Amino acid sequence: MTGYILKRIVSAIPVLLGISIIVFLIMAMIPGDPATAILGSYATPENVAKLNSDLGLDKPLVQRYFIWLGNMLQGDFGRSFSLNREVLEEVQDRFGATLVLAGTAFVLCSLLGVAAGVVSASRQYGLADKLITFVVLLGISIPSFFIGMMMILIFAVNLRWFPVSGMWPIYGARDFSALISHLTLPALALTVVATGVIARLSRSAMLEVLRQDFIRTARAKGVSEHGVIWRHALRAAMVSIIPILGIQAGFVLSGAVYIEIVFQWPGIGRMLVDAILKRDILLVQGGVVFVAACYVLFNIAVDVAQSLLDPRIKA
Amino acid sequence: MMGFILLLARNRLALGGLIVMSLVVGLALLSPLLPLADPDVTDTANRFKLPFSDGTLLGTDHLGRDLAGRLMSGTRLSLAVGFAAAIAAATIGSAIGIVAGFYGGRTDNIIMRGVDMLMAFPYILLALAIVAALGPGLLNALIAVAAVNIPFFARNIRGITVGIAHKEFVDAARLSGMTNTRIILSEVLPNVVPVIVIAMSTTVGWMILETAGLSFLGLGSQPPQADLGSMLGEARSALITNPHTSLVPGAMILIIVMAINLLGDGVRDALDPRLKSGALSRPMPTTMVNRAGPIPPASDDALLAVRDLQTQFHIRDRIYKAVDGVDLQVRPGECLGIIGESGSGKSVTALSIMGLVASPPGVITGGAVHYKGQDLIGAPYETLRKLRGDRVAYIFQDPLATLHPLYTVGDQLIEAMQAHHRVSKSDARTKAIELLKSVRIPNAEIRIDIYPHEMSGGMRQRVGIAMALANDPEVIIADEPTTALDVTVQAQILSLLDELRRDRGLAIIFITHDFGVVAQLCDRVAVMYAGRIVEEGSTEAILNAPAHPYTARLMDCVPELGQGQRKLAAIPGLPPMVDDLPTGCAFADRCDRSSAACRASDISLKKITSHHRVRCILPVPFLQEVAQ
Numbered sequence: 021m022t023g024y025i026l027k028r029i030v031s032a033i034p035v036l037l038g039i040s041i042i043v044f045l046i047m048a049m050i051p052g053d054p055a056t057a058i059l060g061s062y063a064t065p066e067n068v069a070k071l072n073s074d075l076g077l078d079k080p081l082v083q084r085y086f087i088w089l090g091n092m093l094q095g096d097f098g099r100s101f102s103l104n105r106e107v108l109e110e111v112q113d114r115f116g117a118t119l120v121l122a123g124t125a126f127v128l129c130s131l132l133g134v135a136a137g138v139v140s141a142s143r144q145y146g147l148a149d150k151l152i153t154f155v156v157l158l159g160i161s162i163p164s165f166f167i168g169m170m171m172i173l174i175f176a177v178n179l180r181w182f183p184v185s186g187m188w189p190i191y192g193a194r195d196f197s198a199l200i201s202h203l204t205l206p207a208l209a210l211t212v213v214a215t216g217v218i219a220r221l222s223r224s225a226m227l228e229v230l231r232q233d234f235i236r237t238a239r240a241k242g243v244s245e246h247g248v249i250w251r252h253a254l255r256a257a258m259v260s261i262i263p264i265l266g267i268q269a270g271f272v273l274s275g276a277v278y279i280e281i282v283f284q285w286p287g288i289g290r291m292l293v294d295a296i297l298k299r300d301i302l303l304v305q306g307g308v309v310f311v312a313a314c315y316v317l318f319n320i321a322v323d324v325a326q327s328l329l330d331p332r333i334k335a
Numbered sequence: 336m337m338g339f340i341l342l343l344a345r346n347r348l349a350l351g352g353l354i355v356m357s358l359v360v361g362l363a364l365l366s367p368l369l370p371l372a373d374p375d376v377t378d379t380a381n382r383f384k385l386p387f388s389d390g391t392l393l394g395t396d397h398l399g400r401d402l403a404g405r406l407m408s409g410t411r412l413s414l415a416v417g418f419a420a421a422i423a424a425a426t427i428g429s430a431i432g433i434v435a436g437f438y439g440g441r442t443d444n445i446i447m448r449g450v451d452m453l454m455a456f457p458y459i460l461l462a463l464a465i466v467a468a469l470g471p472g473l474l475n476a477l478i479a480v481a482a483v484n485i486p487f488f489a490r491n492i493r494g495i496t497v498g499i500a501h502k503e504f505v506d507a508a509r510l511s512g513m514t515n516t517r518i519i520l521s522e523v524l525p526n527v528v529p530v531i532v533i534a535m536s537t538t539v540g541w542m543i544l545e546t547a548g549l550s551f552l553g554l555g556s557q558p559p560q561a562d563l564g565s566m567l568g569e570a571r572s573a574l575i576t577n578p579h580t581s582l583v584p585g586a587m588i589l590i591i592v593m594a595i596n597l598l599g600d601g602v603r604d605a606l607d608p609r610l611k612s613g614a615l616s617r618p619m620p621t622t623m624v625n626r627a628g629p630i631p632p633a634s635d636d637a638l639l640a641v642r643d644l645q646t647q648f649h650i651r652d653r654i655y656k657a658v659d660g661v662d663l664q665v666r667p668g669e670c671l672g673i674i675g676e677s678g679s680g681k682s683v684t685a686l687s688i689m690g691l692v693a694s695p696p697g698v699i700t701g702g703a704v705h706y707k708g709q710d711l712i713g714a715p716y717e718t719l720r721k722l723r724g725d726r727v728a729y730i731f732q733d734p735l736a737t738l739h740p741l742y743t744v745g746d747q748l749i750e751a752m753q754a755h756h757r758v759s760k761s762d763a764r765t766k767a768i769e770l771l772k773s774v775r776i777p778n779a780e781i782r783i784d785i786y787p788h789e790m791s792g793g794m795r796q797r798v799g800i801a802m803a804l805a806n807d808p809e810v811i812i813a814d815e816p817t818t819a820l821d822v823t824v825q826a827q828i829l830s831l832l833d834e835l836r837r838d839r840g841l842a843i844i845f846i847t848h849d850f851g852v853v854a855q856l857c858d859r860v861a862v863m864y865a866g867r868i869v870e871e872g873s874t875e876a877i878l879n880a881p882a883h884p885y886t887a888r889l890m891d892c893v894p895e896l897g898q899g900q901r902k903l904a905a906i907p908g909l910p911p912m913v914d915d916l917p918t919g920c921a922f923a924d925r926c927d928r929s930s931a932a933c934r935a936s937d938i939s940l941k942k943i944t945s946h947h948r949v950r951c952i953l954p955v956p957f958l959q960e961v962a963q
Contacts, residue, residue, distance in 0.1 A: 038452035161593035166585035233736040242724035274459035
């Protein structure tokens with residue numbers, strides 16, 4: 021098992037390098053001169069040239085990439101000019117908040133989505149199936165930011181059950197219950213779409229498995245229908261559901277950007293959008309690479325979970 | 336193509352999606368001709384008018400602009416950008432996929448590595464990075480959305496192309512000297528287009544959402560130009576005071592994307608061959624029962640008796656009569672063989688007994704199965720469940736597919752016991768080891784903890800037998816349990832079953848297509864053809880003097896050791912399709928003894944000796960056979 025985990029981690033290295041190259045190349049496409057962007061259009065040519073050489077922007081592309089990569093590996097992601105703060109510090113602070121939001125939503129959508137898919141498949145064409153299918157269709161067709169806005173309108177403004185926005189109360193204790201009450205609406209809004217997708221794919225994974233011969237064997241043994249669905253079919257279907265969960269984690273992370281904007285959640289998505297609008301390239305670059313790397317590591321965890329579940333995957 | 340449209344039209348939800356979509360597109364295209372106010376004219380004196388007030392249809396926004404007009408122009412923009420992104424992503428992605436799949440080798444490797452890299456991103460990061468580089472703007476948002484969807488198309492289309500690139504018609508085109516470009520355009524492309532269409536129809540909605548999202552963040556369309564996403568983004572600051580300005584564009588996005596998704600599902604279903612055959616429907620816990628005729632009474636003292644059983648498969652408009660009036664019975668300690676070609680209905684008969692025929696499409700339409708006098712057809716699910724595996728157990732063919740791949744052999748044996756009896760896990764485990772030993776699995780204590788894929792075929796088959804024996808059943812129904820095995824293993828398993836029958840008084844129904852197995856194990860044998868029993872009697876009588884021409888021909892197909900120069904006579908023709916059976920004898924078309932009378936009317940199963948019945952008006956004469 022340890023061998024398998026090590027192997028997966030080693031195989032992630034080229035992926036991480038590839039990601040850094042892609043991000044670097046995209047950022048290198050930027051038209052115009054970053055030094056001018058930083059100093060403003062009234063800067064003197066001498067100052068621009070000096071900043072360019074200070075930033076190392078006068079060096080060739082390949083050399084710049086390796087300098088950037090080397091610095092990143094030493095934990096130096098550069099300094100954000102709009103915030104006047106180390107990029108890595110800002111990214112870590114913000115990513116923590118995103119992790120709380122996206123992590124909660126991911127756990128919720130995995131549980132709800134798989135459960136809905138299983139119930140839907142085991143009552144195929146029944147009332148529960150039709151109801152779930154309709155709700156799922158609604159869920160995957162509605163923009164998450166629109167759901168978020170409607171939730172604010174109904175549950176925060178009209179019913180006053182939850183606060184309108186933010187992660188913590190402005191005044192008062194920053195305790196767990198305060199977090200939960202701030203977290204509920206954004207987490208639910210973020211859960212809807214992914215739940216729909218997971219429910220859909222879990223349903224078809226279950227239908228695929230329910231036709232297999234070993235399900236007939238379980239029935240021929242006299243296993244109860246409950247056991248057939250939840251022990252036999254779901255266990256086998258999880259083999260194809262788990263990679264779906266891994267992919268959906270990326271979608272939850274993506275959706276978090278919108279939800280963070282709608283709910284003023286101090287996460288990394290909001291930071292990235294602000295950074296783009298302020299043309300703070302180092303902050304964008306650092307944030308993207310950091311989140312992408314975390315996502316790759318998360319997918320290694322998914323693969324390991326998969327190998328624990330399926331003895332046919334040889335370590 | 337016509338069939339595709341019909342299928343699509345039959346799907347009411349998809350049709351609804353199509354209608355809504357046409358309405359939205361039509362409205363958006365025609366809106367410049369409609370008497371709507373200019374969407375960009377501001378009138379700050381009339382801000383935040385409510386819908387249907389003061390001559391406005393949907394009210395006005397924070398700058399007093401007419402919402403109805405803005406909604407239409409925004410819809411036009413959103414649809415245009417969404418579809419443009421989808422077409423761009425599909426074209427570029429498919430081109431990459433086709434090139435990678437067609438050329439294979441190193442080209443494929445390099446391209447797919449790159450695609451994998453792009454897919455390692457959460458999509459929004461890539462989109463944000465691209466917008467960050469190109470700067471905010473609707474065109475740049477379009478490029479970003481198209482770019483993040485390229486890998487999806489590339490990967491899907493590559494998979495299909497790899498399959499096509501090795502087909503014979505592509506080889507033929509190569510041999511005829513066509514250039515690669517021409518082969519791709521004339522041979523490969525037409526075959527991948529349906530897949531591209533499916534992939535597009537299921538992603539267009541998503542791409543409209545994504546572009547709306549980027550605009551919502553302020554990274555897409557820039558004022559005064561507004562698509563639905565930026566309308567929603569601008570309305571957000573007035574969400575609490577004037578929610579209608581948010582509701583209007585939000586609801587429109589929902590309507591559009593939902594219609595597209597319904598339509599996309601319809602397109603996918605219409606193009607997916609698996610859905611047509613009903614292969615994606617889930618088998619119910621018991622076979623559906625819909626008996627029209629009278630239910631035969633329990634007659635004699637048999638342990639298990641099948642009476643006039645009729646099982647059909649209802650697939651779309653066709654009815655396949657897989658089993659059409661079969662009678663069988665077994666007593667304790669007796670072994671009954673059922674023999675016949677593939678598709679003769681022998682497995683369906685066996686599965687019908689405990690309601691294990693997959694349904695849909697299977698339906699039991701008549702007859703009865705009496706177990707100790709109780710009718711099992713149409714019995715409540717719980718009654719059947721309690722008998723399954725406890726009193727009547729099955730052994731299936733191909734144990735790699737019939738054992739659960741993710742549970743150990745021991746867990747599956749223990750579960751078989753615990754499904755019926757309250758036994759502790761450790762007691763059940765002890766019994767499971769005993770069972771494995773009784774089917775002569777060496778090192779049972781170790782093997783109990785391994786998975787089915789770690790065993791050989793013969794071992795797995797023994798596990799299947801051990802599982803059937805777990806609760807000391809009275810009847811075992813074995814469906815070709817030795818077909819996949821080599822001869823020595825087969826002989827061991829047969830003698831094992833024979834021993835169990837003698838020791839435990841087990842009744843066995845043994846399904847096979849092998850006369851050798853019948854001779855070794857069975858007391859009586861029933862020969863099935865096209866869903867009916869054509870001959871039935873003691874093994875001795877039938878093996879010595881087959882009376883039905885089909886049985887006789889079937890036995891002629893068996894090579895015998897030491898019989899020298901005899902020609903092996905295959906039976907000409909194929910068994911008839913059971914959805915369109917001829918009147919009279921179903922074998923008549925393949926029979927060299929048939930006459931007009933054979934096809935005139937139904938032929939009944941007639942007794943020829945006390946132990947021998949046959950469904951034939953011109954049975955093979957006993958004496959003639961002996962004379963040969």
